[in-house]
Structure formats: structure tokens, C-alpha cells
Amino acid sequence: MSQLPTVLDVGRIAGVSRQTVSNVLNSPELVKPATRAKVEAAIAQLGYRPHASARRLRTQKSSTLGIRLDPMTNGISGSVLDRFLHALTERADRRGLRVMLFTATDPQDEIRQFTRLRDGADVDGFVLTSTFYGDPRTEWLIENNVPFVTFGRPWGIDDMNDPRHLWVDVDGWSGLHEGTTSLLNSGAVRIAYLGWPSPSGTGDDRRRGWRDAMTEDGALSAAELDELDLRTIDGVGQGREAVKRLLESGVQVDAVVSASDSLALGALLAVGPDVPVIGYDNTPVAAAIGLSSIEQPLDDVAAGALQLLLGESGREIVGWQSASTEPRHRLVTPRLITRERSTVTGVR
Amino acid sequence: MSQLPTVLDVGRIAGVSRQTVSNVLNSPELVKPATRAKVEAAIAQLGYRPHASARRLRTQKSSTLGIRLDPMTNGISGSVLDRFLHALTERADRRGLRVMLFTATDPQDEIRQFTRLRDGADVDGFVLTSTFYGDPRTEWLIENNVPFVTFGRPWGIDDMNDPRHLWVDVDGWSGLHEGTTSLLNSGAVRIAYLGWPSPSGTGDDRRRGWRDAMTEDGALSAAELDELDLRTIDGVGQGREAVKRLLESGVQVDAVVSASDSLALGALLAVGPDVPVIGYDNTPVAAAIGLSSIEQPLDDVAAGALQLLLGESGREIVGWQSASTEPRHRLVTPRLITRERSTVTGVR
DNA sequence: GAAGGTAGTTTGATCGATCAAATAGTGCGA
DNA sequence: TCGCACTATTTGATCGATCAAACTACCTTC
Structure with missing residues (x-):
């Protein structure tokens, strides 16, 4: 079992001291280019790799x-x-x-x-x-x-x-705003938001994205928006139930945007094939079933x-x-x- | 910024040497119980934690x-x-x-x-x-x-x-064997296998699980099994196409077992709601849409x-x-x- | 009671790197 | 020519642990 080369070995080959080798690695600007080249050649020749634990012990940093x-x-x-x-x-x-x-x-x-x-x-x-x-x-x-x-x-x-x-x-606000606007542009008017109960930092932010876009559009009153603002805990079944209840109460829904793909899938199951739904996270599920979704970069x-x-x-x-x-x-x-x-x- | 305690500090408090502290940690059986207790008390008192990098440097092990x-x-x-x-x-x-x-x-x-x-x-x-x-x-x-x-x-x-x-x-064989058997027991006869092209270690193993279960059942001939043995690369679309082609060619299918949830979802889309399908991996997708699946422990x-x-x-x-x-x-x-x-x- | 054993503990050396200080080498102005 | 500043490189000490060998008591055993 051959020993791994150390700075000392490299230095020996390059004809310099261990510290110079160290400098080539950590502060190349301190070393004269000619010396640096020699050291780098020796490093390559030996296949030298710094020993992470030794470095960490000395520097008290782990990278x-x-x-x-x-x-x-x-x-x-x-x-x-x-x-x-x-x-x-x-x-x-x-x-x-x-x-x-x-x-x-x-x-x-x-x-x-x-x-x-x-x-x-x-x-x-x-x-x-x-x-x-x-x-x-x-x-x-x-x-x-x-x-x-x-x-x-x-x-x-x-x-x-x-x-x-x-x-x-x-920026969840921006994502929901874009999604909602895109649906509005394609002709939908009554767009529901399917999200989580407040307070939820992330959730409330996303809801505001939808609500602001709807408000800018101006077609619906605040009261109508409240009606379309669904809140339930995350899950396919939960999303489905929430949307189902809304539909059964006689409210018309042209499209749904939601806070997660789980909820979106639930919505999809409730509204049937002709109502657009947009999810959030662009999970593999969304890709698999052809669900539009907002992707986090x-x-x-x-x-x-x-x-x-x-x-x-x-x-x-x-x-x-x-x-x-x-x-x-x-x-x-x-x-x-x-x-x-x-x-x-x-x-x- | 106070220094972290070392073995030496612990030893000082406990009135022993650094090596004894080390022994308490690594080879307690070498240390007299009374001494060990003192050292352990000192460790607790100082909140001492061994320094991982130092240990690694010395032992050449990283854990x-x-x-x-x-x-x-x-x-x-x-x-x-x-x-x-x-x-x-x-x-x-x-x-x-x-x-x-x-x-x-x-x-x-x-x-x-x-x-x-x-x-x-x-x-x-x-x-x-x-x-x-x-x-x-x-x-x-x-x-x-x-x-x-x-x-x-x-x-x-x-x-x-x-x-x-x-x-x-x-044991993929076992998983597919169990899945297939379960479908056979519930009355299905013509069970198709939707898997990947051979050779694929994992895939061929799973296929054998299906095929062996079908053969044990004995209702179908080898030729009929070949007909039900579908092979395509992984993906929802691919799975769907493969099953669709099979159905269009007039073959009757009572159920489908498959090598992945992706393929299973594809199959589901092709066969409609009344034909049982079993997937593999028990992914969140399967849970979300209510697809039976074989879970890897x-x-x-x-x-x-x-x-x-x-x-x-x-x-x-x-x-x-x-x-x-x-x-x-x-x-x-x-x-x-x-x-x-x-x-x-x-x-x- | 001297030689040998053993359990328990301590001391010196070491792992491989970097830091800090010391040393050589260089240029430049007075 | 001397000294000062500056650059390039080397040497000594150190990080915190473990290994290996040495040392102490205390027991046996003949």
C-alpha cells in the first residue's frame, strides 16, 4: 500500500519547500511563475491531491x-x-x-x-x-x-x-400572477384559486399573486373573488373535495390556479377535462399527466x-x-x- | 470567540492525561470504571466534542x-x-x-x-x-x-x-410474482406485462416474476404470454402507446402489471377505468391517482x-x-x- | 524476594497541511 | 556604497486527535 504523496514529496520533486507548494495551491500570486510551473508539473507527475482533513485541522474550515x-x-x-x-x-x-x-x-x-x-x-x-x-x-x-x-x-x-x-x-406572487394572467388572456373570467389555509407565508404570497392579477383584470368584485378563494390543506383528495364543493354550490368556474401540483391534480379530477388548471412546482406528476404548472428555477x-x-x-x-x-x-x-x-x- | 475544548482540557479537569480521555471515547474497556466516570463527567461539563478532522488526519478514516x-x-x-x-x-x-x-x-x-x-x-x-x-x-x-x-x-x-x-x-421477481398472483386470484386471466426492452437486468428479472406466476397459473400458453409481453422504453407516453397498440390489435387484456409507475400510468390511460393496473415503485404519483403499486422497502x-x-x-x-x-x-x-x-x- | 505478568495510565511521536516569522534575493534612491 | 523597501522562499510551530511504547503499581509464582 503505497503512501499518498504529500506537499513534502511534491516539494522534493520540484526542488522547493513544502510551503511553496502550499502557496501554489492557495495563493498562487505569491509564487514566481517559473516556480509555479515547476511545482504544478510535480503535482501532475505525482498525482498529488491535498489531504482535506489535514487542511481542515489547520485552517478550522471544512469547505x-x-x-x-x-x-x-x-x-x-x-x-x-x-x-x-x-x-x-x-x-x-x-x-x-x-x-x-x-x-x-x-x-x-x-x-x-x-x-x-x-x-x-x-x-x-x-x-x-x-x-x-x-x-x-x-x-x-x-x-x-x-x-x-x-x-x-x-x-x-x-x-x-x-x-x-x-x-x-x-417569487410565488409573480408565478401565480403570470399563471392567472395567462388564463385571463385566453378568455377565462372566473378563475378560482386553490391554496392553503392562512397564515402561510408561502401560500399567502401565492394567493396574492392570483388576487392581484384578478383585481387588475377588474371583471370580478371582491366578494366574487372571496367566493373563488379556496383554502384547504395540501393533498389530492383535499383539493378535489374543495373544488367539488364549490361546483356543487352552483358557482361557475372557468379555470383553476393552485398552490401545488397535488391540489391541482385534485382540481383536475373535480372539474373534468375541459377546464384549464395550473399547478405549482412542475413535479413529475404534472409532466406525466400533462398538467400546466409553475416551475421554480x-x-x-x-x-x-x-x-x-x-x-x-x-x-x-x-x-x-x-x-x-x-x-x-x-x-x-x-x-x-x-x-x-x-x-x-x-x-x- | 472561546476555544472549543480538546482532549487535553477534558483531561485537565478530570485529572488524567489526554490519552485516557481518548481511551474513554474509543476503547472504554481499557479504562477503570472510576476513571471513566470522572472523564465522562468532565466531558459533559465542558460539552466536549471530538474534532472530526483531527481524528481523521490521525486515523486516516473519515467515517x-x-x-x-x-x-x-x-x-x-x-x-x-x-x-x-x-x-x-x-x-x-x-x-x-x-x-x-x-x-x-x-x-x-x-x-x-x-x-x-x-x-x-x-x-x-x-x-x-x-x-x-x-x-x-x-x-x-x-x-x-x-x-x-x-x-x-x-x-x-x-x-x-x-x-x-x-x-x-x-427482489423484483418476487414483487411482480406477488402482484400477478394477486390479480389472478381476483379473477383476471389475461394479464399483460408492460416492461422495458431486454436486456435489462432489473427489467428481465421483473418480467420473469410475471411470467413465472402466469405459467404456474397455467391458463395461457407460452405463445399467448409472448403476445402479452410488451416492451418499451420508460415513459408515460410510451406505455400508453404500447398498450393502445395491443388493444387495437384485438387482444383482450384483463389486467396489466408493469415495471414502473410511469409505464403503469401510461397503461392506465390506455385501458380505461375498469381494468386493474399495478405499477412499480409506489411513487407519489401512484399514491396521488390511486394506482396499486409495488413498493421497494x-x-x-x-x-x-x-x-x-x-x-x-x-x-x-x-x-x-x-x-x-x-x-x-x-x-x-x-x-x-x-x-x-x-x-x-x-x-x- | 527476585523475576515475570498484567491492568491502568502516561509520554513522545506523528498524521499533512497552513500560519507566522525568519531568511535570502533585488531594486533603487541618497 | 549603504540602507530600506519589497519580493520570493524557507523554517519552526501548530491544529487535535491517536498510535506505540514506556512506565507504575500491584499480583503471582517458584
Whole structure:
């Protein structure tokens, strides 16, 4: 079992000291080009790779991000986190960062994991998903000065403009506004919104997108809009029931926009094949059954998260501190994927 | 910013040397119970946590597993890997292991990543998914003596009994056999199999499950079975077309079993609401539309993978070497999830 | 009671890198 | 020519743990 080469070996071959090798890797600008070339040749020749753990021990940095895998795959929309994770890993890789997973049973447990991972120098920053109002995790991370970024804006009052931490989010308002407008343009008038009960940061934001678009259109009164504003917990069955009840009460519906593909599928089953429905998240289900849906640009979200955490240029995870002048958040715009509906009708 | 406590600090408080502290953590049986108690108290008092990188540097072990995130979410079945990943992370956590992600564009690139991650002592073992016949990755890992386990059995000749590496897999034969038998018991006779083109290790295995069950039943001839044996690439549209063609050719079909939920959904759209269909993977889509499906027990797969990699007891990743006497693989049995079909019919 | 054993604990060396300070080499103005 | 600033490179110390060997008591055993 041959030993792996170290900086010392590389230095020996290149005829320089170990520190010069280190400098070539970490601060090339300090090294004279001729020397650098020699060292780089030696590195290539030996196939040298820096030993990550040794570097971490010395620098107390891990170049690794921690991200929690959600306790339960959230039914139909589970793939959203999955896709985000993929985009994040890929982009982190390009910046020389690794992504480490962990699980936790609840926010308190998650905070314990934060401690564990950071004290062991396993990770030096976190990406949080599914944040909620008054989230103890963000509080803890801020207090303990741990770099992090959230996917999901902070929903407290005014946090949007003077956030206490870095965040990236998708502009749900804009997505629903676009979807609704597109249906209005194609002739629909009475468009229902099928969403979650308030308060829900994400949900209320999306609802406003629909409502604002409808209000701009001006064809319906506020009272009529209230009637078309459905609220139920997420799920195919729930969505279906809600829409069914609305139809049975004699209200006419030209189209439906919704807060999730699950709800949208439920709506689809209730309204039959001739009423357009737009979902949210563009899950595989939507693609499979030909459901139009609003897609979150997860690759952009991942890119934004890393930019915030690292600063535009660097490779170092600094988090909050870095962003003194730059904006502290990113709001990316989703886009509507329009599909020809193929197939689904509801009976049973 | 206070320094984190080290073994030395703990030792100072407990009135012992650093090595004794280390022994309490790693080889408690060497330490006298009274001493151990003192040390443990000191650890608790200081909130001491071992520094992972330092330990790794010294031991040349990382207690971390690497797993590649698939380049593309495989459409509708993407969530399978996702669920597996979750189960793996959770179980690894309980054993004190971490899971690190990486991405790769192709098998060669993946091998480069293996090198990188292992040389840097970032990970000391891998979990491979979606292996295929003659996979260069397994070859490389074996040659370089890197511990690993695959999710998916090796499909070469006879590898099943004398495998060159550790593996866990789901018994697709059994799943399809159970599904088919269940349909036969409920009165169906002419059951079609909708699967992928041969050769496909996984696919052929599942097909055999169907075919063996049908043959045991004895109602149909081999020629009739051939007629009901559909093969197409994965996808809702493809599945639908294949079944549609079969029906148009005048063949009667009482039920359909298939190799994936995508194909099953396609079949559903082609056959209408009254013909039972069974899918595979029990994806959220199946749950959403009320499609019966065969579920892979991914938690068992993850548990099995770790047992093989670590040996029944240990916390150390040893892989192949450990398993000298124990079995070198696990084959877990999937189970049929039966659902009342709700809703889907196909027109367009 | 001296030699040998054993359980429990301590000390010195080490893993592979980077930091901080020291040392050589270079150019330039007075 | 001397000295000062500046660049390029080297040397010594260190990060926090574990390994290997050494040391202490305390027991046996002949």
C-alpha cells in the first residue's frame, strides 16, 4: 500500500519547500511563475491531491456545507427538494465545496446537529430549507455566528427589506400572477384559486399573486373573488373535495390556479377535462399527466444561495459578514410551463 | 470567540492525561470504571466534542460515505433514490457516519471523483446506485481496494452467487410474482406485462416474476404470454402507446402489471377505468391517482447496505474484507400496495 | 524476594497541511 | 556604497486527535 504523496514529496520533486507548494495551491500570486510551473508539473507527475482533513485541522474550515434532508418526503412535491439538492451539489462542486447531509427529527434536534457538525469542523455553513415564522433554527445560527442561507424568505414583519440573514426565494406572487394572467388572456373570467389555509407565508404570497392579477383584470368584485378563494390543506383528495364543493354550490368556474401540483391534480379530477388548471412546482406528476404548472428555477436558487454564502468571488464560506455591501437576498422568478392536457378526468 | 475544548482540557479537569480521555471515547474497556466516570463527567461539563478532522488526519478514516446524486432525476421515479438517500442518511447517522454527496457527468468522471474524495480522506467508502452490466466503476473500486456496496445486484453470469462485491437489491421477481398472483386470484386471466426492452437486468428479472406466476397459473400458453409481453422504453407516453397498440390489435387484456409507475400510468390511460393496473415503485404519483403499486422497502435496503459495509457490529467501514464469513449480499422483498383506483381515464 | 505478568495510565511521536516569522534575493534612491 | 523597501522562499510551530511504547503499581509464582 503505497503512501499518498504529500506537499513534502511534491516539494522534493520540484526542488522547493513544502510551503511553496502550499502557496501554489492557495495563493498562487505569491509564487514566481517559473516556480509555479515547476511545482504544478510535480503535482501532475505525482498525482498529488491535498489531504482535506489535514487542511481542515489547520485552517478550522471544512469547505463543506450541511443540509438537512427533510424528515418526510412531502408527498407529491418531494422532488422539489431533491432537485434543489442536486443543483446545489453540482454548483458547490464547481466551487470546490462539498455537501454533507444530515437528518433531524425536529427543530431542536436539528440545532443539536448544527452543534455537532460544526464543532467537529465537519461543515462550516448550512443551507436551510422550509423555514417558518419564528424559526428557532435561524435564531440559533445567528446567535452562534454560524454562516447560513435559507431557501425561503423570512416571513416576519419587514424582514424582507432588512433581513437578519441571507436568503433566496422564489417569487410565488409573480408565478401565480403570470399563471392567472395567462388564463385571463385566453378568455377565462372566473378563475378560482386553490391554496392553503392562512397564515402561510408561502401560500399567502401565492394567493396574492392570483388576487392581484384578478383585481387588475377588474371583471370580478371582491366578494366574487372571496367566493373563488379556496383554502384547504395540501393533498389530492383535499383539493378535489374543495373544488367539488364549490361546483356543487352552483358557482361557475372557468379555470383553476393552485398552490401545488397535488391540489391541482385534485382540481383536475373535480372539474373534468375541459377546464384549464395550473399547478405549482412542475413535479413529475404534472409532466406525466400533462398538467400546466409553475416551475421554480431551482438551479438559480442554488446558484444564488452559494453566491450569497461565499460572496461573489470567493471560495470561502463567510456568510453574513461578507455581504456588507452586496444585497443580502435573491428573489428569483418562476416560469409557467404550459402543457396540452392529455387525459385526466374524474369519476368515481 | 472561546476555544472549543480538546482532549487535553477534558483531561485537565478530570485529572488524567489526554490519552485516557481518548481511551474513554474509543476503547472504554481499557479504562477503570472510576476513571471513566470522572472523564465522562468532565466531558459533559465542558460539552466536549471530538474534532472530526483531527481524528481523521490521525486515523486516516473519515467515517463518511460518499454517494452520487444521479445526474438527472429519472422522471417520475426520481423519488426512489430520494427516499433511499433519506433512509441511508438516517441510519448512517445512528452509526456515527456521515453521508457526503457528489455529482458526476459520466462513469469516468465518477471515477475521478472517487479518487478525489478518497485521497483527501473525505470519505472512506461509497454507495453506488444504478449499476449496470460491466460497470467500470465497480471494477475500479475493486482494483483500488475501496470499500463499497451497490444498490442493485451485479448482473453478470453467476455473479449472484459468488459476487465480487457487496450488494443489496430488491427482489423484483418476487414483487411482480406477488402482484400477478394477486390479480389472478381476483379473477383476471389475461394479464399483460408492460416492461422495458431486454436486456435489462432489473427489467428481465421483473418480467420473469410475471411470467413465472402466469405459467404456474397455467391458463395461457407460452405463445399467448409472448403476445402479452410488451416492451418499451420508460415513459408515460410510451406505455400508453404500447398498450393502445395491443388493444387495437384485438387482444383482450384483463389486467396489466408493469415495471414502473410511469409505464403503469401510461397503461392506465390506455385501458380505461375498469381494468386493474399495478405499477412499480409506489411513487407519489401512484399514491396521488390511486394506482396499486409495488413498493421497494428502501429503509431495509439502506440498513442492509450499512450492515454489509460495516459488518454486523462495527462502526468502521471495512467493506469487502469484513465479510469473509458473513453473506455478502442482501435481497429484500418488496410488497404490494393495493389501492382503490379513483379516477384516471384516458381520452384526448 | 527476585523475576515475570498484567491492568491502568502516561509520554513522545506523528498524521499533512497552513500560519507566522525568519531568511535570502533585488531594486533603487541618497 | 549603504540602507530600506519589497519580493520570493524557507523554517519552526501548530491544529487535535491517536498510535506505540514506556512506565507504575500491584499480583503471582517458584
